[in-house]
Every structure is written in C-alpha cells, then in structure tokens.
Amino acid sequence: MGIKIARVKLKPVGRLSRASVLIWRTVQLVTWLAGVAILFSLTFYPSIGLLAFWNVLIPAAPVLLVVFTGLWRNICPLATTTLLPRHLGLSGRKTVSQKKSGVFNFVAVIVLFVVVPLRHAIFNTNGLATAILIIGLTACGVAVGFVYEWKSAWCSGLCPIHPVEKLYGGNVIASVPNLHCDLCCNCVAPCPDSTHNIDPAHVTKSHPHRRSGPFFTGCLPGFIWGWFHVPDQRQIHSLYELVKVYEMPFLGMAVTFALYLILQKIVNHKYETYLTSFFAASAVSCYYWYRLPELFGFGHYSKDGLLVNLKDIVPAPAISSFAVAAVLFFFYWMLFREKNRKSWLVRPAFAKKSELKRQRTIV
Numbered sequence: 001m002g003i004k005i006a007r008v009k010l011k012p013v014g015r016l017s018r019a020s021v022l023i024w025r026t027v028q029l030v031t032w033l034a035g036v037a038i039l040f041s042l043t044f045y046p047s048i049g050l051l052a053f054w055n056v057l058i059p060a061a062p063v064l065l066v067v068f069t070g071l072w073r074n075i076c077p078l079a080t081t082t083l084l085p086r087h088l089g090l091s092g093r094k095t096v097s098q099k100k101s102g103v104f105n106f107v108a109v110i111v112l113f114v115v116v117p118l119r120h121a122i123f124n125t126n127g128l129a130t131a132i133l134i135i136g137l138t139a140c141g142v143a144v145g146f147v148y149e150w151k152s153a154w155c156s157g158l159c160p161i162h163p164v165e166k167l168y169g170g171n172v173i174a175s176v177p178n179l180h181c182d183l184c185c186n187c188v189a190p191c192p193d194s195t196h197n198i199d200p201a202h203v204t205k206s207h208p209h210r211r212s213g214p215f216f217t218g219c220l221p222g223f224i225w226g227w228f229h230v231p232d233q234r235q236i237h238s239l240y241e242l243v244k245v246y247e248m249p250f251l252g253m254a255v256t257f258a259l260y261l262i263l264q265k266i267v268n269h270k271y272e273t274y275l276t277s278f279f280a281a282s283a284v285s286c287y288y289w290y291r292l293p294e295l296f297g298f299g300h301y302s303k304d305g306l307l308v309n310l311k312d313i314v315p316a317p318a319i320s321s322f323a324v325a326a327v328l329f330f331f332y333w334m335l336f337r338e339k340n341r342k343s344w345l346v347r348p349a350f351a352k353k354s355e356l357k358r359q360r361t362i363v
C-alpha cells in the first residue's frame with residue numbers, strides 16, 4: 001500500500017507530503033462525487049435529492065463556514081468544478097481589476113438575496129428546479145474559470161455563497177494548506193483565503209466593495225428572520241404570490257440594515273469589527289434558532305424543512321435547549337472568542353515574475 005502511494009504522481013502542495021496530498025485529493029474526489037450524486041438524485045429521485053441537499057447539506061454548511069471555512073474552500077464540489085479549467089491549464093488567467101472584483105462581490109450579494117426567497121416559491125419542493133439552479137451556477141463558475149485566474153472571479157467574487165463565507169469566517173479554528181492555488185499570483189486583493197480574521201464590512205479597495213460588505217452585514221440577520229416567516233408554496237399561481245415570498249425577508253433586511261447604519265454611527269471606530277461579528281453571530285444564530293426545530297418536526301409550518309420527525313419522541317424543551325446552546329456557541333465563537341489571526345488557508349508561495357508575465361491583465 002505504502003509503495004503504491006509513493007508511486008502516485010501528485011503535484012506538490014506547499015510543504016505537504018505526498019501522502020497528505022493524496023488524502024486531500026481523495027476527500028476532494030469523494031465530496032465531488034457526493035455532489036454529483038445529489039445532483040443526480042435531485043433530477044431523478046427528487047424526494048431523496050431535496051432531503052439530502054436542503055435538509056442535510058445546507059443546514060450543515062453555516063456551522064462549517066463559521067468554524068472551518070478553509071476546509072470547505074478546499075473540498076467544495078462547486079469550487080472543484082469551477083477551478084477545473086485552471087487546474088487543466090485551460091484558463092486565460094486574466095486578473096480582475098479592483099473595481100470589477102467589487103462589482104462581482106456586489107452581484108453575488110444581490111443574487112443571493114434574489115434567489116434564496118425563491119426556495120419558498122419553487123426550489124424547496126422541486127428537485128429538477130434545484131438541479132437546474134445548481135447546473136446554472138456551475139456553468140457560470142466554469143465560464144469565468146476559463147477566463148480569470150484562480151479564484152479571483154468566482155470563489156472570491158461571483159459565487160452567491162461567498163458573501164456568507166466572508167461574513168461567517170472571521171475567526172476560524174485553523175488555517176489549512178490551499179489545495180487549489182499551487183502558486184499565489186496575487187489574483188485578488190485582499191485574497192479572502194489568505195487574509196486573517198477577514199471583515200467584509202471593512203474592505204475598502206473599491207467603491208462597490210465599500211458598499212457591498214456593510215450592506216450584506218447589516219441585511220443578513222433580518223433577511224434570515226424574515227425568510228423563516230414564509231411557508232413553502234407548492235405552486236405559485238400569480239405575481240402577487242411571488243411577491244409575497246420576498247415581503248418578509250426584505251422587510252427584515254430593511255430593519256436590521258437601518259439598525260446597522262445607526263450602530264455604525266454610534267460605535268467607536270476601533271470597535272467596528274465587533275459590530276460585524278455581532279451581526280454575523282446574530283445571522284447564523286437566527287438561522288439555527290429556526291432551522292433546528294424545523295429539522296426535527298417542531299417548525300412553524302408543519303412539514304417545511306423537515307429532516308426527521310421527533311415530535312412524538314422528544315419533548316419540545318429538549319429541542320429548544322439545543323437551539324439555545326447553538327446561539328450561545330455562535331456568540332461565544334464569533335464575538336467573545338479572541339481573534340486568533342488565522343486565515344482560512346495558508347497562502348502558497350508567490351509565483352515568480354516570469355510566471356506572472358504569462359497572465360493577461362485587464363483593467
């Protein structure tokens with residue numbers, strides 16, 4: 001077995017041993033295959049696919065992003081697919097200008113706020129629609145992967161999950177090696193993977209950056225609160241019904257964004273990063289406060305978001321205690337725990353100038 005491992009030709013990753021690279025690549029492959037299996041089941045066995053995607057993978061994602069963002073960034077099946085053109089040497093390797101990077105960030109925020117309420121309108125209950133959504137996002141990511149260097153356009157820009165990563169991943173448990181970028185070409189600044197204790201509300205590289213970070217930070221807690229006050233619609237029959245799925249999330253957004261702007265004026269400049277952490281902890285706590293009871297049959301709307309019904313087995317206070325424990329954990333982890341100067345990933349060695357010359361730069 002040991003001899004076989006030694007013979008596998010794997011590109012070096014930082015100072016990782018070949019065995020470690022092999023383990024990482026195996027985990028990447030397994031999660032990628034799991035992603036393909038979910039996509040397949042969404043299309044052909046929708047009840048299984050919907051359960052696996054919306055009621056297992058998605059509820060597990062926020063806590064992983066809070067605790068260990070770098071692990072997710074290394075093994076995310078969507079990232080693995082969108083970075084294939086670069087891994088295979090098929091990318092144009094253009095760099096993204098600061099302004100365009102900021103615009104990409106803003107677009108990601110808008111897409112997230114527009115698409116997530118549509119879960120109630122169609123995606124939560126329609127496997128094929130969810131599969132088409134995933135395929136559409138993957139196609140966009142692969143398309144920009146053919147043009148731009150490493151993660152500059154998708155994983156650090158346009159992916160609608162990226163704003164959540166940046167907001168939640170401000171104090172991760174550990175930095176792990178970057179399993180995608182072999183050499184750092186400085187393709188995005190600040191590189192979210194390589195910046196310790198990233199704070200999206202204080203990225204000031206361009207005008208769109210200065211707008212999108214605070215906007216997302218302020219809006220997310222209210223958006224999540226509002227989202228949980230809309231039931232799943234089995235079918236949408238009119239424009240009015242469609243508008244209704246946006247009403248509560250957007251109302252919640254408006255309230256918490258206004259609160260954020262007021263607090264921003266009041267809070268001393270040196271404590272602003274705690275304001276970001278407070279809103280981030282509020283957002284993820286609000287998510288689990290509603291989502292945990294839903295998963296186990298104690299939600300507001302009977303079968304919405306149900307994973308396994310424990311209503312006749314477990315007393316309601318047990319589930320409430322679980323939700324309270326989750327809230328306490330997130331506030332401790334994100335707000336009160338000392339910032340540990342860890343980035344999601346360890347920045348790889350910088351590429352040599354000759355290597356960088358092969359990039360085509362755009363402004």
Ligand code: SF4
Binds near residue numbers: 076082155159160
């Ligand atoms: S930015 Fe999107 S594609 Fe990239 S790792 Fe995060 S979720 Fe995956």
Ligand code: SF4
Binds near residue numbers: 152183184189193194
């Ligand atoms: S580590 Fe370097 S090459 Fe990779 S995304 Fe960050 S800036 Fe780009």
